[in-house]
Amino acid sequence: MLTQNMGYPRIGGHRELKKANEQYWAGKISQDELTAVARTIKEANWQTQLDAGIDLIPCNDFSYYDQTLDTSLLLGVVPQRYQPVSAIAGNTGLDLYFAMARGYQKNGLDITAMEMTKWLDTNYHYIVPEFTAQQAFRISNDNIFNEYNSAKAILGEKAKPVLIGPVSYLLLGKEKEAGFDRIDLVQRLVPVYVEIINRLQQQGATWIQLDEPCLALDLSHKEKEAFAWAYHTIAAQVSGIKLQVATYFEALLDNTQLAVNLPIAALHIDLVRAPQQLDEVLALIPDKLELSLGVVDGRNVWKNDYEQSLAHIDKAVEQLGACRVLIAPSCSLLHSPIDLDGETAIDPEIRNWMAFAKQKLHEVTELKLIAQGDHTLLQANLQAIASRRTSQKVHKQAVKDRVAAITAADGQRKSAFPIRQRLQRERFHLPSFPTTTIGSFPQTDDIRQLRARLKKGDLTVEQYDAAIEQATIESIRWQEQLGLDVLVHGEFERNDMVEYFGEQLDGFLFTKNGWVQSYGSRCVKPPVIYGDISRPKDMTVRWSQFAAAQTNKPMKGMLTGPVTILQWSFVRDDQPRELTTNQIALAIRDEVVALEQAGIGIIQIDEAAIREGLPLRKAKRPHYLDWAVNAFRVTASGVEDQTQIHTHMCYSEFNDIIEHIAAMDADVITIETSRSQMELLQAFAHFEYPNEIGPGVYDIHSPRVPTTEEMTALLAKAADLLPAQHLWVNPDCGLKTRKWPETKAALENMVAAARQARKQLKVGDPV
Ligand code: GLN
């Protein structure tokens, strides 16, 4: 029985890679200094895995920015527009690489970056390969071969090169011109994979891991055929090296037959996400195929339940024999924080339930030893799992009872939208095309420093609060002068829209160094939800009330919704996500009601992440959308008809989920539409979306100040598609990443655009 790892975090234990990359981009360190940092991280990672006793250790899993982009450069998939970058004297391969990742604005060139999107259902973003109809592929650099050599020097036979498989590489990319299907490129691509694999074999590699996560997705007939063709073609032309195909994040389901019959040495399956697929795979597995059991969760922070994993291992060993079984994490450990050892501030009882990447390696090797009969290792794990199952720190009966008692009525506003709309209009007397913003104003260095100084103890809480109050007052004065209709307090007191709430809710904990890569040098440190969630006291009332008292204009209260809080945290694995979400929903519902009681008449509940929670397999989506929408409704429905509930989403591809967005029944929804020139409003128009809507009229992702005319034109476009009396005027998203000068200029123009729209566009009587 072998143990293996599928990939290891590459940011470094103290985010060394982030820092080195950013210094290199700023021209502060040389390329040699950057590559030296990278080498240190790689070698330390290999040593850690060696010390943990892993038998097959990944190499080529390191990346300066993203492994999909590495693959594009390996295969020569470089869009035409980057040619001038390589032509510049002094530029190296790394400069081209970063130009593709981040765009290039130097030497008189201005070239946009490649598109970035989420890696399947994770919060990791990859650089989307761009293909043309005539796309050619050829080995274009030696990185993977050099990586293998360096790994081999330390790991010997244990070094296992990892590469994205050819079919997933194509499927995760995009056609950049019409008239062809990227999957047809497989015939040109596979010969290059053959060449790569043969070179690695000649260098001494005994295994290669080809990641094919798309094999666990819904596939067309043609895509299935591409898988079979690709692997039969590769297998026929390589020898002396074992091919392993790795799947993760979902079950193989209807692709099981296809997957187990690929001519490969081993197949890796994710038994954390999809434990039931073990039986399905074992029922169809042919003689000889080795099976890698992904039993240790690569995407969460909890200690493995050894009993449960051993049940899987024993079952597989019984049928296949130990020599055809490998034990592994469910997927690359890229998605988990690196090392729990330094987290001394976490309550020791809770810390004993947790495992980060380094600890997970040890779990993999311990599982092997236990499966081979060493039961002494089992005891401590059984105790930890049992303590978590029963701990009072996790389980709060009152919270469970309250969630169990949620009824349909809890998700129902008192009256239907038209009645609420009339009552709200009578209450707020807003003009047509009312103007507002999405919540945050620029988080300047001054504001961030306040928090740092408070943390260090250089400021007292009173001094900190006074400074935040001052910033809030200034922003309110300024919003009044500008003539905005519905004001916000500015969110100056918040570091992050999830962390701010997590810190005040029971059931959450925070790590010191639990960073995971989000994209490039960007890392996030998600909160950990470990127990039943409750709200010991008001969270935002103080700030909203303070702000409301400064003005006669309506002040919008600002909350983060339950699905977004769930989605951007490490969550419990001992109960369904939907149950955890409902606990958060009740806590936020109480905050909504508290705001209402404090006199706040307009409350926005941000659900930035509803769409990214969509399951990978279509068949699972309706169930998810049902509970996600219902959680929002529970959050929003504790208030009177006169209280106006807003929601906000930072995207706008709503075509496939519009009925569910409508079912959220927010009085007003604000979305991101400016970059698509309102095109994405079509879904709302087509559906005849019944409630009010604020399509973003300007892109907050760039410092560019849009003109009044531009925004008036966008409003006219929106008024063509939707009833003008339902339209609000606002930016695409919060302004926290912007600077004040551009923010002021842009909002001034936005208010002017709304005034013009009121004059120029016909607004029917409110319905
Ligand atoms: N209210 C939040 C803000 O303005 C919303 C942020 C978001 O949608 N990502 O910052």
Ligand code: ZN
């Ligand atoms: Zn947003």
